[in-house]
Amino acid sequence: MIVVTRLNDSQFAINPDLIERIHSSPDTTIVLVDGSKYIVTESLPEVIERIAAYRARVLSLAQEIPVSRSGIRQLELVTSADHDSRDDPHPDDDDDGRARAVPVLPRRI
Template structure:
């Protein structure tokens, strides 16, 4: 989840996998796959950076996850 801010300054978390598109017209608008839209205070570049950071964190966490030993035959 990424945390973003509505125009009224309330923060909420959104699943970045469900974002269909991001537009800056001039306010940043997120359109979700279900058609819902959110206007946020962050710029398009900031939202994209949050998504990149989220995905990097997921990959780093998965890479650091304990792996079963190939020698012991654990799965």
């Protein structure tokens, strides 16, 4: 998410992946894929820079995901599909109270 400022100086966060286009005539207007429009105080170059910084941060965080011995990045999803909830009042929790994680492997084509 990137943080931008409305004309009344209130700030809000917006998902840059949902931005369809940005206008600058004269106010900067962000148009989302669903047609929503937001007028913001930041300039067009500022919004673009925030989007680039956000995406760089996402890539940087992705590089920190540990790699297994097989060379596959280990991502995890929380699920209770392999656990019978009738036996346990908290089926999504491990014994230590944390959510049970299931490894996600890439699809083989």
